Structure formats: structure tokens, C-alpha cells
Amino acid sequence: MKLNLPDADAFLMVSESEHNADMYYATKFLAVDSFIYFNSKNERLLVSDMELGRAKKESRVKDVIPASRYGLMGKLRKLGDIDVAYCEMIVEFLSSENARHIAVPYNFSVQLADCMRKNGLEVIPIKSPFREMREVKSELEIAAIKKAQRAGERALAEGTSAIKSAPVRHGVLYRENAPLKAEDIRAIIEMTLLSQGCEAPDIIIACGKDSSDPHWQGEGEILADEPIVIDMVPRSKKERYYSDMTRTVVRGTPKDELKDMYSAVLDSQVAAINEIKAGVSGSEIHNIVCDVLEERGYKTARGKNGEFTEGFIHSTGHGVGLDIHEGPNLSESGRELKAGCVVTVEPGLYYKNTGGVRIEDVVVVTQGGCKNLTMFEKNLVLK
Incomplete structure (x- = not known):
């Protein structure tokens, strides 16, 4: 080298x-x-x-x-x-x-x-x-990230299945005559990952209004009709490459404010993914997300200094590989993307009285666009 x-x-x-x-x-x-x-x-x-x-x-x-x-x-x-x-x-x-x-x-x-x-x-x-x-991945590196991603999706399917099948009593989800807790879903995901030769050092299962804190790990009872932000960084133990994915779901009937937030976040993510390709800068992609969210009436941290705690409060994405967070970044200072870069696209909205919404996919930048490695469905309401 x-x-x-x-x-x-x-x-x-x-x-x-x-x-x-x-x-x-x-x-x-x-x-x-x-x-x-x-x-x-x-x-x-x-x-x-x-x-x-x-x-x-x-x-x-x-x-x-x-x-x-x-x-x-x-x-x-x-x-x-x-x-x-x-x-x-x-x-x-x-x-x-x-x-x-x-x-x-x-x-x-x-x-x-x-x-x-x-x-x-x-x-x-x-x-x-x-x-x-490290920013530009080889085919072997992309294959390792894809392996971790598929394992993560299978684990997420097991986790959401437990949420979907849980009976609701007085607004709380139950499992075997006890409240279903964030810790239970985390354990299901961890065991599923381990069975596939993968692991995740940090799994967020954040339910309710406290999901407005993007990196709150989550604890306690899973509630009906409230947002559940599930975020994980699966890694293949042999190859050591990470992927990264987030879904926001509701068991029951979400409030109108939450449905509007979800729609705006999903549309901003779609708009960003549609524009990702080699030669486009990470800042351009971040601005696309901010444009969509601001047009919908939501605040973003773009161009702001000082404390900013509600709305879109973080960057759009980051590189992923041997580290969970590595270059390049989709942010206000994001540089030009190159073919072979693997980046997350994870817009979100966070409001203390409603909770949080984040949707995250991992894509590979190509000369003419990008390839989405994430295949897991995007539905707010679990059916």
C-alpha cells in the first residue's frame, strides 16, 4: 500500500x-x-x-x-x-x-x-x-456491508414481529402476561444477529415522547399508538464491517402530527436518494433534505448556531464501513461524493410533545446514481 x-x-x-x-x-x-x-x-x-x-x-x-x-x-x-x-x-x-x-x-x-x-x-x-x-469501498467491502445489512434486516423483522403480535392492554403492549419492554426487543434483535455471525454494539429501541432524543437508547414499556424508533448498527463479526439502519413504527393508531412528520421525513429521504451520485457533494444532498422539510413547515438546523433541540437537528448521513461513522458526510460541510462511497441517508424530525421519526437506509454511490442496500419496508403503522 x-x-x-x-x-x-x-x-x-x-x-x-x-x-x-x-x-x-x-x-x-x-x-x-x-x-x-x-x-x-x-x-x-x-x-x-x-x-x-x-x-x-x-x-x-x-x-x-x-x-x-x-x-x-x-x-x-x-x-x-x-x-x-x-x-x-x-x-x-x-x-x-x-x-x-x-x-x-x-x-x-x-x-x-x-x-x-x-x-x-x-x-x-x-x-x-x-x-x-477507506471512503471508497471495494466490491469485497461492499459485500461485507451488505452481509451485515441483511442480518440486521432479519433481526429487525423478528423485533417488529414481536411488537405486531403483542396484545394491547390499557395502552401497553404485553408479552407472556408481562409488559413488552424495549429491553425485550433489544434482546430479540441481539440474539438474531448473533445467530447470523453478527453483532450490534448499540441498539436503540426508543418509544414515546422520549424518542425525540435521537440517541436515547430506550428502556421500559412499549406503548401503543406511540412512535417506536428502532436504530441498529449491525456488524459482521468475521469481516468487521458495519451497516446502519433505522425504522420508525407504531403499533396502533398514530397521531396526525406523527403521520405528517413521517410523511415529510420519508419524502425528504426519497428526494435525497434520487440525487445521490458521484460528483454531487454531501452538502447538496443535505440541503435537499432541508429544503423538503422546510417546505413542509418544519425547522432545520441548517445555517443556525447555538442550541437547536427540535426539528431536523442533525446531519443527513455519514459514511459507514469499519467504523460506524466515517467519511464522507452528508452535511453542511459535506465534500464531493465518489463512486464506491457507502453512506447512510437518515433524515429525522424530533419534537418533545410528539416524539421522534427517523428513517435510515444505506446506499452505495455510483457514477450515475446510487444503489440502495436496504430492503426493509417503510411503513409507519405495523399491520
Whole structure:
């Protein structure tokens, strides 16, 4: 993987890859402990001896070096401090590569950077070159996102089925002689995802007026005639790619205000999806959504500063992949979209006296339009 580094000899990351998407993208080696990625004329990994065999089998980087080659344990015995010993090992490794001017990502350890500088190295923080590379997905990456999406849709079908089949008593949904709760629907979705080799770190089941808080996870009884916002970010455990989807449903009869909100949100989403294609900016798509909602009489945060708590209060969408939120964005500052970008389209309206409505699909940007990966139905009232 060739990087453009005009002011540096090499690019260096020191991190685990379980939570660092850039590290996993660069190496395709999944590890819970930190290791070293080096990119200059060649790519190299420096890993613990315990991980050497697995890294050689699994990493896309073929030049894998054990930490023992640079005497990590001897340095630790001498210095008595693993952080200092690890830094000295890195300094020795970089010296062997004739690398003195080292580019590192913005989230690089300050302690490690200071230690490297004390040893005569120039450390140059830069925006990670992998962030922009990750925006355009390969066919394999799109297939992994689609896999997660299909699993999410099957899980959502199980969740909404439980809501549809629940009897209503005094305005509350019941299941096996006990109130049906957000926690119950969340558990159904989680178990369905796990059965398909997927997971979701955060599942929103927000019912009633409190659904006006876009990221309220939701708890307690599911009510009839009230909005239920169901939002999940399914991820394939093997491929590690996320998808993202939201539906808003009602069991019973929604209020007229809620039906109007739903209609406006759905129309704004359709208008946005119809205009997404390579060459169009994320800001243009966001403005289309705001135009539709404002024409319907709803307030949007477009162009506003300060506190804004009701109406359309967030951006239209974001990139999705190894991270739940990554570039590009469909927002006021959104840049030009490229073919292969995978973005969410998720307009919403939120009013404290009514609740919230959000509808979210995931689409792949193409040269002439976009391909919607989301197939789940969009009906406010569950029948």
C-alpha cells in the first residue's frame, strides 16, 4: 500500500487493531494488543513473538518481524519500564530502516512521540492517509456491508414481529402476561444477529415522547399508538464491517402530527436518494433534505448556531464501513461524493410533545446514481 509522504521518510502506527479501524484496514490483522505498522519503501509489521505465527498467516503485510529481534525483553529487564523499553525498541527498529523523519497519525501516543524525539527522531503528526482511502469501498467491502445489512434486516423483522403480535392492554403492549419492554426487543434483535455471525454494539429501541432524543437508547414499556424508533448498527463479526439502519413504527393508531412528520421525513429521504451520485457533494444532498422539510413547515438546523433541540437537528448521513461513522458526510460541510462511497441517508424530525421519526437506509454511490442496500419496508403503522 503506497502512501504519499512528501515530508517524511516513513509512516508509523503503534496500536491494537481491535478498536483502531485504520490499523485493521492497513494490516487486516486483528489483535487486542498493540503492535507496529511501518510504511516506507516497504510495509512491515513488528509484533510480539507470541503473535508472530498468526500475523504471518493473517496479515496482508507479508514482512512480519518479531519484537525479540530488537531485544524488547532485554531492554525491559534493564530499564524496568515497559513504555520506555518499547520506545527504545522502536527507535532501534527505525534506525535500522534509516528512517529519521516519521509521520504519525493525530491520535499517536504523546508519551511515545516525546520519547522518540528525545532520541533524535522527528515526529510529524498528520491526518491519517487511510481515512480518505477507506471512503471508497471495494466490491469485497461492499459485500461485507451488505452481509451485515441483511442480518440486521432479519433481526429487525423478528423485533417488529414481536411488537405486531403483542396484545394491547390499557395502552401497553404485553408479552407472556408481562409488559413488552424495549429491553425485550433489544434482546430479540441481539440474539438474531448473533445467530447470523453478527453483532450490534448499540441498539436503540426508543418509544414515546422520549424518542425525540435521537440517541436515547430506550428502556421500559412499549406503548401503543406511540412512535417506536428502532436504530441498529449491525456488524459482521468475521469481516468487521458495519451497516446502519433505522425504522420508525407504531403499533396502533398514530397521531396526525406523527403521520405528517413521517410523511415529510420519508419524502425528504426519497428526494435525497434520487440525487445521490458521484460528483454531487454531501452538502447538496443535505440541503435537499432541508429544503423538503422546510417546505413542509418544519425547522432545520441548517445555517443556525447555538442550541437547536427540535426539528431536523442533525446531519443527513455519514459514511459507514469499519467504523460506524466515517467519511464522507452528508452535511453542511459535506465534500464531493465518489463512486464506491457507502453512506447512510437518515433524515429525522424530533419534537418533545410528539416524539421522534427517523428513517435510515444505506446506499452505495455510483457514477450515475446510487444503489440502495436496504430492503426493509417503510411503513409507519405495523399491520
